[in-house]
Amino acid sequence: MEDRFISLFSAVFLGLTVVLTLYPFVNVLAISLNDPLDTVRGGIYLLPRVWTTYTYEKLLSDTSIYQAAMVSLSRTLLGGSLNLMVTIITAYLISRKEFVARRLFSFLLISTMYVHAGLIPGYLLIKEIGLVGSFWVYIIPGLVNAFNIIIVRTYIEGLPDSLVESARVFGAGELRILFQIVIPLILPVVAVVTIFVSIGHWNAWFDTYLYGAGKRHMVTLQYRLMEILMSAQLRTDGQSSGQAAANAIAASQSKTVSPASLRAAMTMLVTVPIMLVYPFLQKYFVQGLTLGGVKE
Amino acid sequence: MNGIQTGQGAVPILTGAERRKRFFRQAGKQKALIFLSIPIMGYILFFNYLPLWGWIMAFQNYKPAKGFFTSEWVGLEQFARLFGDDRFYLVLRNTLAMSLLNLVSGTVACIFLAIVLSEVKTVVFKRSVQTISYLPFFVSWVVAANIVITFLSPDGGVFNDLLMALGVLEKPVMFLGKEQYFWVIVALSNVWKNTGYGAIVYLSAITSIDPMLYESAQIDGATRLQRIWHITLPGILPTVVVLLIINIGGILNNGFEQQMLLGNPLVLNASEVLDLYVLRYGISLQRYSFSVAAGMFKSVISVILILSANGLAKKLRMTRLF
Numbered sequence: 001m002e003d004r005f006i007s008l009f010s011a012v013f014l015g016l017t018v019v020l021t022l023y024p025f026v027n028v029l030a031i032s033l034n035d036p037l038d039t040v041r042g043g044i045y046l047l048p049r050v051w052t053t054y055t056y057e058k059l060l061s062d063t064s065i066y067q068a069a070m071v072s073l074s075r076t077l078l079g080g081s082l083n084l085m086v087t088i089i090t091a092y093l094i095s096r097k098e099f100v101a102r103r104l105f106s107f108l109l110i111s112t113m114y115v116h117a118g119l120i121p122g123y124l125l126i127k128e129i130g131l132v133g134s135f136w137v138y139i140i141p142g143l144v145n146a147f148n149i150i151i152v153r154t155y156i157e158g159l160p161d162s163l164v165e166s167a168r169v170f171g172a173g174e175l176r177i178l179f180q181i182v183i184p185l186i187l188p189v190v191a192v193v194t195i196f197v198s199i200g201h202w203n204a205w206f207d208t209y210l211y212g213a214g215k216r217h218m219v220t221l222q223y224r225l226m227e228i229l230m231s232a233q234l235r236t237d238g239q240s241s242g243q244a245a246a247n248a249i250a251a252s253q254s255k256t257v258s259p260a261s262l263r264a265a266m267t268m269l270v271t272v273p274i275m276l277v278y279p280f281l282q283k284y285f286v287q288g289l290t291l292g293g294v295k296e
Numbered sequence: 297m298n299g300i301q302t303g304q305g306a307v308p309i310l311t312g313a314e315r316r317k318r319f320f321r322q323a324g325k326q327k328a329l330i331f332l333s334i335p336i337m338g339y340i341l342f343f344n345y346l347p348l349w350g351w352i353m354a355f356q357n358y359k360p361a362k363g364f365f366t367s368e369w370v371g372l373e374q375f376a377r378l379f380g381d382d383r384f385y386l387v388l389r390n391t392l393a394m395s396l397l398n399l400v401s402g403t404v405a406c407i408f409l410a411i412v413l414s415e416v417k418t419v420v421f422k423r424s425v426q427t428i429s430y431l432p433f434f435v436s437w438v439v440a441a442n443i444v445i446t447f448l449s450p451d452g453g454v455f456n457d458l459l460m461a462l463g464v465l466e467k468p469v470m471f472l473g474k475e476q477y478f479w480v481i482v483a484l485s486n487v488w489k490n491t492g493y494g495a496i497v498y499l500s501a502i503t504s505i506d507p508m509l510y511e512s513a514q515i516d517g518a519t520r521l522q523r524i525w526h527i528t529l530p531g532i533l534p535t536v537v538v539l540l541i542i543n544i545g546g547i548l549n550n551g552f553e554q555q556m557l558l559g560n561p562l563v564l565n566a567s568e569v570l571d572l573y574v575l576r577y578g579i580s581l582q583r584y585s586f587s588v589a590a591g592m593f594k595s596v597i598s599v600i601l602i603l604s605a606n607g608l609a610k611k612l613r614m615t616r617l618f
Contacts, residue, residue, distance in 0.1 A: 042452025118591030121350025
């Protein structure tokens with residue numbers, strides 16, 4: 001009796017979890033595909049009432065969106081791969097037990113997780129070295145990530161020492177040991193860190209806010225979405241729903257889209273790339289977390 | 297549970313001179329390692345430690361035109377101003393309140409989801425639910441905030457419509473424009489975004505509980521609920537305690553993205569957190585010295601909190617974090 005109740009409860013609870021997790025995405029998708037003018041009437045829950053791809057056409061007819069997509073993609077690919085390289089090399093260095101500078105290096109690195117100079121000193125340093133308004137501000141300041149390095153180091157330390165030792169006996173150099181022996185053996189953790197750093201780059205927006213505001217060549221998709229969000233936030237403040245409706249009508253007459261529809265379409269545009277890679281990546285996630293600091 | 301090993305094996309006792317000699321002999325053999333380390337360590341010193349120098353601004357009346365060396369020294373005046381600002385205490389309250397709410401609701405939700413997942417025996421169902429549950433973790437807060445705003449919108453948002461259909465509300469409420477709802481919205485959106493991912497740790501703690509315990513409890517006639525209560529929960533208790541302690545250590549570092557993106561001028565009294573206070577004074581108002589003093593306060597308290605939390609966790613002999 002109790003057993004069956006728990007089974008039933010679990011199934012219902014998990015079903016509900018799935019619905020609550022996915023439904024908001026479905027709702028936003030429906031709004032983005034519904035006629036902007038019609039959306040103002042409300043009642044768009046699951047499916048669009050008046051189907052249209054007009055909002056997307058409008059969004060994609062703006063050339064600056066392609067530039068933003070390029071910036072997002074470039075920082076993800078370039079920043080992601082450089083970050084990964086630094087992470088692996090650093091992890092390898094501090095995993096070598098015989099390395100004389102190991103303790104100093106680890107200490108310097110791990111302390112960065114606790115001691116932060118803060119926003120303004122960091123900002124002034126970036127300004128001083130001329131990275132404000134430069135694409136490289138996305139790549140350079142975040143290259144060393146202590147958390148990811150620790151994850152990789154833990155994994156490397158789990159490999160038998162004899163592997164590296166025997167390679168060394170046969171005269172292999174450090175780089176050769178790293179690339180030909182260590183890296184092939186740590187591919188699972190490399191996959192995890194690749195996911196972390198690329199998604200981190202794709203999702204970033206605050207560095208644009210700080211260092212690239214008002215510069216077209218710095219704007220990323222996330223930042224564009226953030227701007228749309230912020231203006232929507234300010235708009236809802238002072239207005240009743242009636243006024244919002246009036247705005248939307250005016251917008252539709254002048255053949256533009258309503259802010260709500262635009263926001264929905266842009267949200268989907270930014271989310272779709274994550275959803276597309278998600279099925280391929282998700283199997284590594286569980287590993288990712290259990291590889292971290294808290295480990296059974 | 298064991299953390300990451302930092303200790304070394306047994307080191308033979310050597311005199312100072314012998315140690316030095318050994319060190320240089322070893323270092324000589326490790327040219328490649330040292331060569332690779334130098335740029336990375338230099339990078340860390342430059343980007344992570346050099347900015348600490350900026351803390352002297354907190355004791356100055358820093359003017360960008362004058363720089364560090366000629367700006368006027370004012371001693372603790374910036375701190376006096378900080379601690380005399382009523383707004384600072386409001387912001388501190390918001391920071392602590394939202395961190396604690398997120399921590400408690402997040403932990404409870406993660407544990408609950410992990411336990412329910414562990415009770416499911418159908419592997420395919422369990423895996424699918426899990427896979428879906430951590431999807432929101434991988435979208436940005438910008439996307440999540442947009443979703444929350446759409447969901448709570450007074451103009452045809454699902455939540456308002458639902459409450460009206462149920463007769464709870466008569467007319468739509470602008471939830472994001474009301475101070476009293478802000479903390480709850482932040483906590484719930486946090487649960488929506490992070491529970492699936494956060495549950496992984498607890499689930500792996502549950503799977504490492506000895507199955508023998510469950511079997512013998514079953515033989516002794518314990519019901520399923522009793523097994524959850526007397527075996528599963530105590531089994532994951534160490535994990536829960538350690539994570540709680542560590543998270544309490546990071547309570548001032550709980551981020552500002554949610555507050556910045558979901559907040560608006562109407563709810564500023566409830567939404568402004570320390571990081572945003574620092575940001576407002578530093579970047580928008582260009583009061584560098586005051587902003588650095590506020591940031592420094594946060595950094596120093598954080599380090600103390602985190603180190604004592606880690607010390608406590610270590611003392612409880614449950615884990616070593618890094």
